Amino acid sequence: MATRGQSVARTLREGVLDGTFGPGERMNEVDISNSLGVSRTPVRSALGILAAEGLLDYVPNSGYVVRHYSVQDVEDVYAARSVLEGLAARTVAERGLPDRHRGVLHKVLSETRALCDAQEWNEDVREAWSRLNEAFHDTIFEAADNRHLRELIGKSRSIPQLQTVKFRWHDLDTLIESYSDHVEIFEAIADRQGARAEYLAREHVYRSGRRLIANWRRFESPTPARRSSRRVPRAA
Amino acid sequence: MATRGQSVARTLREGVLDGTFGPGERMNEVDISNSLGVSRTPVRSALGILAAEGLLDYVPNSGYVVRHYSVQDVEDVYAARSVLEGLAARTVAERGLPDRHRGVLHKVLSETRALCDAQEWNEDVREAWSRLNEAFHDTIFEAADNRHLRELIGKSRSIPQLQTVKFRWHDLDTLIESYSDHVEIFEAIADRQGARAEYLAREHVYRSGRRLIANWRRFESPTPARRSSRRVPRAA
């Protein structure tokens, strides 16, 4: 096991990503340390890390609040992600896809294909596809073998509330369209078509982003106000 | 003034970037806190931040060491930077360059031009050009108006020892070539040529990176071993 600070950071990171902590919500040190059963020290360390990662905003003498991602922010993230994924795809296409990664991609694609053919849509399918989608992109990044690129992409995939928005995001048509994109990207990479692979990856991410943004707009409209209760009103 | 943790982080960050702390060097908490006249707490906070930024490596129960950037790492960084700068240039070209930024760029370019025409090369010229170069790129990022992109680029510009390597990096020919690149990028943006601006920015960063990498290789060859003295050998 790692240090407590690290595990607290992981826990809090998950909470921010899956929406347990809403946007604008204050991260109270003593509350968190009480609920996690540790002292304030590792909590503070974890909060500092999450702020450096961009998940929290920090104001001196006031503390940390969950960063609010507007529609504009999500658009910005996906604009950057598209060129980064394009770079990864092009790099792999030009350098050649190692057999190991080729095998993984093949497996991922055939499983996704099975999911498409089943023509069903439920929570299990959504979950399975989510993992397959991540595996596809991760494998390409790994094959690109660029540590810095992986770090940047990691940052681009950490968006507060992403999980909850994604939850109502997908449907079967999305899955099929995405699968078809993946197949083309894979073939372009396998055929060493660098420019084409880059273009396809960019376009794929752009389309995914556009769908996400549409849902993000619906998601954030009902709750435009950022909660910011510094202190709970005293009882009586 | 901000908190002590923040100023300590700034100080240490500069030290890592300008080579005061060499690659692989241990960041001893008590030494740092003594030399800066603060307690261990803000130092620990600062070290955590720098580790999250990627400037330090962290191993539990051992502490923080300055991250070693190999030639491969620098290549990776510049590969990512080139597509990010390309995205920024294209974005500005497509959305149009605001008058304010146009004015700044014009001023930066004319000052750079004056530097080229002077046909001199000394420490002051190098310093001035370094600032002008940063201003040029910063202005484009600002005009691109993409918060996430700026964060990613910031990460890509934080490389340990960058300052010391850059110190012996430039010469007059480099300056002239770079100026000519900047002029073309500016014109492409002003003419709303999005694809061309992206290509030129990419190529410009690629060339800059290639030069830096050549020097990096010369720089790191003499000291391949990463210093890792956990404790200073006791005297006698």
Add this chain to the structure above:
DNA sequence: CGAACGGACATTGGATGCAATACCTATTGA
């Protein structure tokens, strides 16, 4: 009745003390 002022409190920022862990070294035995 409204606005400004003052006090109290919650919360964060920093310092210090203590425990735990790992490393280094010296010693001993084969």
Add this chain to the structure above:
DNA sequence: TCAATAGGTATTGCATCCAATGTCCGTTCG
């Protein structure tokens, strides 16, 4: 002479304590 082990020590990890700061609320004065 080399290797393994045991002990000492430096250093980190965490908890707690104290100071500082900002916010909220009640009161008072215009």
